[in-house]
Amino acid sequence: MMVAEELDLPVDKVRITLADARPELLLNQLTGGSNSVRSIFTPVRTASALARQQLVRTAAAQWGVPESEVATRDGVLSHRSGRSATYGSLAKAAASDRTIRVSVSLKAVGDFRVLGKPQNRIDAHDIVTGRKKFGMDLQVPDAKPCMVRRPPTINGTVKAVRNTAAVKAMPGITDVAVVKYGVAVRGDTFGQCIDGLRALDVEWNPGTVDGESDATVLAKLKKAQLPLALPPLGVLSVEAEFTFAFASNAPLEPDNAIADVRPDRAEIWSTLKVPIDAQQDIARQLGLPADKVVVHVVTGGGSFGRHLFHDVAAEAAEISQKMGKPVKLSWSRTDDFRQGRTHPMCVSRVRATHLLGNVLTYEQRHTSSETSFSHGLGEMITSTAAELPIVGNYSFAQTIFLLSQSVPYNFGVVTQLLNEIPLKFNTGSMRNIYSPNVVCAQELVVDKLAAKLGKDPIAFRREFLKDDRLRAVMDRAVVEGQWGRALPKGVAQGIGLHAEYRGAVAVLVEVDCRPETVNRPITDGVTGPRVTKATIVIDAGLPLNPRGLEAQMIGGLNDGIALALTSSLHIKDGIPLEGSWDNYFYTRQWNTPPEVKVVVMPPTTGNPSGAGEIAVAPAFAAVACAYARATGAMPTSFPINHGRLGFEPFPSQPSTPASPTNGLDSAF
Amino acid sequence: MSQHTFLLNGSRVTVDVADDVRLLWVLRDILGVTGPKYGCGLNVCKSCTSHINGKAFNPCSVPVSKIKESDEITTIEGLPATVGRDLHPMQEAWLEEDVSQCGYCQPGQIMAAVALVRKTKAEGRQITDADLDGLRNICRCGTYSRIRTAIRKGADRM
DSSP states (O other), X not given: OHHHHHHTOOGGGOOOOOOOOOGGGGGGOOOOTTOHHHHHHHHHHHHHHHHHHHHHHHHHHHHTSOGGGOEEETTEEEOTTSOEEEHHHHHHHHOOSSOOOOOOOOOOGGGOSSTTSOOOOTTHHHHHTTOOOOGGGXXXXXXEEEEEEOOSSTTOEEEEESOHHHHHTSTTEEEEEEETTEEEEEESSXXXXXXXXXXXXXXXXXXXXXTOOHHHHHHHHHHTOOOOSSOOOGGGEEEEEEEEOBEEOOOSSOOEEEEEEOSSOEEEEEOOSSHHHHHHHHHHHHTOOGXXXXXXXXXXXXXXXXXXXXXXXXXXXXXXXXHTSOEEEEOOXXXXXXXXXXXXXXXXXXXXXXXXXXXXXXXXXEEEEOOOOTTTTSSHHHHHHTTSSSSHHHHHHHHHHHHHOOOOBOOSEEEEEEEEEOOOXXXXXXXXXXXXXXXXXXXXXXXXXXXXXXXXXXXXXXXHBOOHHHHHHHHHHHHHTTTTOOOOTTEEEEEEEEEETTEEEEEEEEEEOOHHHHTOOOTTOOOOSEEEEEEEEXXXXXXXXXXXXXXXXXXXXXXXXXXIIIOOBOEETTEEOOOSTTTSOOOOTTTSOSEEEEEEOOOSSSSOOOOSSTTHHHHHHHHHHHHHHHHSXXXXXXXXXXXXXXXXXXXXXXXXXXXXXXXXXXXX | OEEEEEXXXXXXXXXXXXXXXXXXXXXXXXXXXXXXXXXXXXXXXOTTOEEETTEEEOGGGSBGGGSOTTOEEEOGGGTGGGGTSSSOHHHHHHHHTTOOSSOSSHHHHHHHHHHHHHHHHHTTOOOOHHHHHTOOOOOTTOOHHHHHHHHHHHHHHO
16 A cells, blocks of 8 residues: 555556565564554655656656656556556666665555555455465475374473384375474375374473472462562552463464575565565574575465464474475464463452542563463574573563563553563464453553542543643544443443554453353353453554554454453463363454454544554453453453363374364264 | 365465364464464354354364365465455455454454455355354453444445
């Protein structure tokens, strides 16, 4: 849209591709932190405007007319004399073969014809016809399917394999190789790889967190909490402590990568948010110069932070090198939940004090199992820094925490501190990183403060908010979502506010906690409280594509609902128990609100905010606050249903369950 | 190894593969038909939803030997041809509502939606919220509310 805008082209004439890893781009090839649109907004428009200017200059020179009289529209240059030329016909003549200093004016927001208007996805047609190619769909010559038998605990390693030859002789199987965290099996189909890995007889070494379970991690977190500065002040303070369980990024497309490693070079295809780091690290692993490792970035079926890490691509490279053949590696769904990246368990403790209707202090101590930032900021220097003992992951985590967290209320003396304990789970940033937990805790305490001061939650927030944009989105949500409307007992509203990525969001939800709703039957599904209605109001500074923005809000809402009510990992004896989507309860149709409204506010700042993550935290907070009001008790452990295991776990070995054979019985 | 023959998107196909290989891998890894996606292989996520004789099913959980010679398998690639058009009305509704985000689950979502609408029409009734709540297909991007709107729109035109 940015290119189309400044080049005066229809959107469908702009083709966007994914670049291979390009080390010369340094920090500028990283997809994350809701930063893409913000970081490219000026450079991409500038480049496009320059191209247009060059075309105009070339046409003017060829036609002998002033540049100011050359018009551009839909890829055509024209002059009132009747002369015209397509961009393509003048592109070669317009190109410059040397670097020159030029200046260019960008369009004023008021002159936008493309930006700011609703635009459907450009890949929508390919998606609905099944033509869009994801990593799993790519065909690379001889890159046969490959899967890995994995250990019974996180990051366990292989001690011995007792029947390699027998498995290699199974139908369709071509190769078996021991790798860092398991035994890889290559074959004609993924189904045969699953049969092969299940048949392996493997003896395992321990993993990195063998003794750990939910309870042991929680105990360590509580012990590591940083002290609060002020003593409790009895009736004048509000205190609360919240626990948030492990969660899984779990994109729907299982983690996968294709690798073709030869003695002197390698080629990798994978969904990567930090491709330069992947290239440099994989080259080091393979013992090849970085410029001999070509890393192709391919479209993926979701990420939610998972693809910041290239562990799957590195594993595919390791397997290809050991087998001496190209491989298309896929983790199984169960691998993803049990050995994949997680958002770690954390505890957030809050103490606020008040006097004579004012809030004097707000202290929050957030304690988390370590979140890995080993991908750094995009390349080797900072990713290596994250692993150094002195700079280290802890400093990175602190920086991210301090840069992303703030309290939007006038609460006097405010401190928010992070402490992390270095347990060796496989962790990483999940959509919105720390904010969903920190903001949920904050908004529940805000509701508690309001109640203590005898104020309506909205009136209280309006009084204490220091951010006008948040006040405006809240006020709009109050109107659109009909705050305060009469609801049956057991059904209540909640509001959550959050400003980050230079944007501001309010989410207002209604949650039905009546027994007939909570206990509604769904086969193999967790029901529980139902969010029946949601209103999201976003101030994105300068909304570039309101339709896409709306989609991001709906997605963030469903993530927030999942984190508040249903989705978590249960760690037991060094591994999550979850193995399928009927164990890890991400929001399903029976959990999603039948009524959702998104309001995109008119431009406020003139600059676009980030959009991909910003709705998660306020949605989570709104659901938690509504649940507290509907049930009359503030929840302190999330998700609400974490305490009751709602499924029979798959055995830990073999690591991937067999596919069922009775699929025709459920045809409809 | 044994031979298996069935109808796939209007054409007769024959594959030489072991009896117990699930149909999803026959479609994807042997025949190169990649519209049905692998999301779990456990008949849970429903990303591979396709049709067998017009009914929604999940090929990840059906051994190829259970497919009869007379069985007609339709994947997302073959859906438009079932109505003799370039796009099925449900696909058009999907485009109008701009449902997709990453898009990985959407072929399965559309195939499930078409089967659901056919079922409710056969029962002589409109789609209800309870019908939509009963759809099990995961969308990890959380596009659920646009899916609900698109299904109702597509149903009106089917």
